[in-house]
Amino acid sequence: EAQVTQNPRYLITVTGKKLTVTCSQNMNHEYMSWYRQDPGLGLRQIYYSMNVEVTDKGDVPEGYKVSRKEKRNFPLILESPSPNQTSLYFCASSATGTGVGEKLFFGSGTQLSVL
Amino acid sequence: GQQLNQSPQSMFIQEGEDVSMNCTSSSIFNTWLWYKQDPGEGPVLLIALYKAGELTSNGRLTAQFGITRKDSFLNISASIPSDVGIYFCAGLRGGSNYKLTFGKGTLLTVNP
Numbered sequence: 001e002a003q004v005t006q007n008p009r010y011l012i013t014v015t016g017k018k019l020t021v022t023c024s025q026n027m028n029h030e031y032m033s034w035y036r037q038d039p040g041l042g043l044r045q046i047y048y049s050m051n052v053e054v055t056d057k058g059d060v061p062e063g064y065k066v067s068r069k070e071k072r073n074f075p076l077i078l079e080s081p082s083p084n085q086t087s088l089y090f091c092a093s094s095a096t097g098t099g100v101g102e103k104l105f106f107g108s109g110t111q112l113s114v115l
Numbered sequence: 116g117q118q119l120n121q122s123p124q125s126m127f128i129q130e131g132e133d134v135s136m137n138c139t140s141s142s143i144f145n146t147w148l149w150y151k152q153d154p155g156e157g158p159v160l161l162i163a164l165y166k167a168g169e170l171t172s173n174g175r176l177t178a179q180f181g182i183t184r185k186d187s188f189l190n191i192s193a194s195i196p197s198d199v200g201i202y203f204c205a206g207l208r209g210g211s212n213y214k215l216t217f218g219k220g221t222l223l224t225v226n227p
Contacts, residue, residue: 004157033215035217040124040219041219042121042203042217042218042219042220043158043203043205043217043220044217045214045215048214058214090157090158092157103160104160104215106156106157106158106159107157108155108156108157109155109156109157
């Protein structure tokens with residue numbers, strides 16, 4: 001089954017404790033992206049990657065890092081989490097070509113709480 | 116980064132009623148997309164629009180790409196309880212085929 005898998009689904013942590021949210025896709029997609037969803041703000045892009053070793057900032061990259069060492073994986077790293085990073089995070093992937101939006105597959109989300 | 120202006124923020128309707136929501140922007144978009152997010156899940160694509168003036172249907176859903184390329188609307192006819200969720204519009208600008216801008220979402224509640 002074609003899917004985007006995020007882990008963990010829920011995470012509670014404390015300020016300053018480094019964490020990684022993993023994302024993996026099994027569709028051989030070139031494009032991968034991270035979004036955060038906050039009440040009243042919708043979905044905002046954090047980082048995206050066009051292909052292996054190619055990443056770029058989205059609209060809200062501060063406080064986050066990503067890496068794309070393999071095509072299927074795109075982990076989101078919070079080196080020193082802060083309470084304002086409490087949010088629902090989504091990973092998404094797509095084949096590039098006519099446009100990524102048409103075939104953008106989302107994971108089920110990771111609810112992060114930073115105390 | 117710019118976000119799209121999506122309205123209304125929320126809607127409470129009775130089963131069987133029709134629903135309309137829209138997105139506007141000060142910028143031109145080459146592609147408009149409508150997604151639905153069920154509770155506890157990621158968004159799923161409903162309809163994609165590629166040309167100004169285009170009107171596309173998907174079952175009870177109909178969406179249109181505005182003539183000015185700065186707006187789009189989504190209609191749901193004869194709503195049913197499973198239509199409950201958050202609906203997002205999203206746009207792709209020309210020259211940046213990989214940066215998707217989302218609206219803030221419309222929360223739809225359908226009373227049986």
